[in-house]
Amino acid sequence: MKNEAIIQFKNVTKQYDNDPPVLNDVSFEIEKGKFYTLLGPSGCGKTTILRLIAGFTEASNGEIFFNGKKINDVPANKRQVNTVFQDYALFPHLNVYENVAFGLRIKKMNNIDIDKKVKEALSFVNLKGYENREIREMSGGQRQRVAIARAIVNEPEVILLDEPLSALDLKLRYEMQYELRELQRRLGITFIFVTHDQEEALAMSDEIFVLDQGKIQQSGTPKDIYDEPINRFVADFIGESNILKGRMLDDYLVEFVGKQFECVDQGLDKNEPIEIVIRPEDLEITTLERGKLQVCVDSQLFRGVHYEISCYDKDGNEWLVHSTKAANVGDEIGLYFDPEAIHVMRLGETEEEFDKRLEAYTDGEAGHGK
Amino acid sequence: MEYIETDKKRMRTATLLSIVPGLGQIYNKQLFKGIAFLIIFALFVIEMINFGAEALIGLITLGSTPGMDHSLFILIEGSLQLLILLLFILFYAINFNDARKVAKLWAEGKKVNTSIKSILLNMVDNGFPYLFTIPAYVAMVFAIVFPVLVTIFIAFTNYDFYHIPPAKLIDWVGFENFTNIFFLSSYRDTFLAVFGWTVIWTVAATTLQITIGIFTAIVLNQKFIKFKRVFGIIFLLPWAVPAFITIMSFSNMFNDSIGAINTQVIPLIDALIPFVDIGSLPWKTDPTFTKIAIILIQGWLGFPFIYVLVSGILQSIPEEQYEAARIDGAGVLQRFRHVTMPAIFTIAAPIFITQYTGNFNNFSMIYLFNEGGPGSIGAGAGSTDILISWIYKLTTGTSPQYSVASAVTLFISLFIIGISLIVFKKTKAFEMED
Secondary structure, eight states: OOOOEEEEEEEEEEOOTTSOOSEEEEEEEEETTOEEEEEOSTTSSHHHHHHHHHTSSOOSEEEEEETTEEOTTOOGGGSSEEEEOTTTTOOTTSBHHHHHHHHHHHTTOOHHHHHHHHHHHHHHTTOTTOTTOBGGGSOHHHHHHHHHHHHHTTOOSEEEEESTTTTSOHHHHHHHHHHHHHHHHHHOOEEEEEESOHHHHHHHOSEEEEEETTEEEEEEOHHHHHHSOSSHHHHHHSSOOEEEEEEEEETTEEEETTEEEEOSOOSSOTTEEEEEEEOGGGOEEEOTTTOSEEEEEEEEEEOSSSEEEEEEOTTOOEEEEEESSOOOTTOEEEEEOOGGGOEEEETTOOHHHHHHHHHHHHHHHHHHTO | OOOOHHHHHHHHHHHHHTTSTTHHHHHTTOHHHHHHHHHHHHHHHHHIIIIIHHHHHHHHHOOSSTTTSOHHHHHHHHHHHHHHHHHHHHHHHHHHHHHHHHHHHHHTTOOOOOSHHHHHHHHHHHSHHHHHHHHHHHHHIIIIIHHHHHHHHHTTBOOSTTOOTTTSOOOBOTTHHHHHHHHSHHHHHHHHHHHHHHHHHHHHHHHHHHHHHHHHHHHHTSTTOOOHHHHHHHHHHHHHSOHHHHHHHHHHHTOTTTOHIIIIIHHHHHHHSTTOOOOOOOTTTSHHHHHHHHHHHHHHHHHHHHHHHHHHHHHHSOHHHHHHHHHTTOOHHHHIIIIIHHHHHHHHHHHHHHHHHHHHTOHHHHHHHHTTOSSOOSTTOOTTOOHHHHHHHHHSSSSOOHHHHHHHHHHHHHHHHHHHHHHHHHHTTTOOOO
């Protein structure tokens, strides 16, 4: 069953003067009631998408639909969209209550309704009893919640969040990640969340759009994107990866670092040059004999959850290993991995082709009756 | 802490002996400190005998023989002596306190500095901040408190044209000057008229300059304006030219018969706009027109400062606040009212207040434009005089009224201090935030 799309971008381009486009021919759909994340490095165009949805900038080309209606020329306040800003953009001269009530007062709602709605919104973000506080008396996390309350009080269909957690310290950020996710489920409103923090994106989203250089590189569930990155950029941006050039010898057989390995990919051209990804946590330290790769431990960092061990093979390729056991620097060790750990990426593959290929695997598996 | 009888007696003796400063300290075995205190005491006694006593008596009588006693000098000497006396009383209190404290230390068996070296060391170690600030405080007492004190005293005398020393004596008259200002018809009418105009002038001129300043800053902050720098420099020009030159130029331009306004500007307007015939206006001979001219000129002179200030504030308002307001449906005017104005006022309110108090005492604008004229409304004041220029006229001219001028000065000070305090408290501008 397919949910209805609440926001739709059709070939949207945004370009300032003659600079290279900030957004280049982007199309996507956003479904109702889900938590979306736009993920990418700074300057990738994610904030531009947000501003296009909010109505703060106009697209140079292409169409934007909201509930099936074209909204390119609809002003910001007429859209069923509200924004939570990075620095919250709360009004410093108003207290918590008045900040939340601001939009309702502009709409000339009567005081009784305002009071009811503001109290409701504040209790939603667990700020009951903070009505009369001044903004400067609130901590960063509390301000964040006021900003969210101010957004939800207007009952938008979509809430845009522009890196709202980046100003918070680590501990609070984790807390707010849970709270935001939880809040989104309770409200059932579509959230579009912008961040450059891949961990945040993986933890919170139903769906992630990875952006780079004005294009959506890949979209999918956090698990899809982590396990099956489409290209080198996505593999590198989402988590740590070992990325190497290789060659597809045959179905289920790949060659890299001069050796042949069993894999689960098929349907590629014979001898097609490809890139492979192996996640550091999929590499297992073992004896030289048992290892599929023989490497020398170069350095090691203790990361708390695991050790991050950097190794080099004799061709000079770096292998990053995450292991809960420590290794000795200078030791020769073997690295073992399963065939499933190898993820094959075709060069210059579009998202459509990529999806088709992945589907073919699962169909193939079903067909083989595995 | 409980003290035994001998200790209590010791402390009492030390304190009692300190009636002559130094003796208490010597009794506490602090010979050096005691001698130093004794010397200060001796110097004060000698000063009192040779000069002080007479000066204090003079402050009460203000002289007795006309021609011989110069009342003004006697008043000044008396004020000076009063401050010296106050300083000595402070020293005297410290002396008592010190003797008691050291005696207590003895009683509790704690260490007491008795040698010269240890006393000096203790002074440098523990009294370091005081050692450095005391000279500044003493200088402040004589440089700031002293003249203020003399002004206050003069407000309670009859120092005027008829009582110019040394030919005549000045006398204390109590609150007569103040009662005259508020109740004697000749002064009261002038005072009320001048005070009323001062308030109107302050409010109108300052509000005008703040309005123009905010307006220009906001217009120039708009994205569609080109050549912002050029306009910025033009707006700053009124500020760059010394105010008194500008005022004198305007004074000439507003001249009734040959000024540019009446001979060129108004005829041009008359010629350009059909059915408008203003004709020449009595800018300098009709009080109402003079007042209008002065207020307009002050608006012109005063706005650049506000423009600079507000420009800075506008750039510090985050764009996101406007966007947040826009999402909520706030229009241009509502964004101005709910985002821009609060930002400007929370930051600039104290500066705006100083603009008001500044214009309240804006002597040069009033005096240089038309010398407070035209005409006279009695007691030396012209029809456009404000309190400060009236004070100037009271103290200069052919029949000076120093005591009334002092009284008016005190009134201005109290008025401005009062208003400022109220407004500062209300605006929260001085609430410290972390």
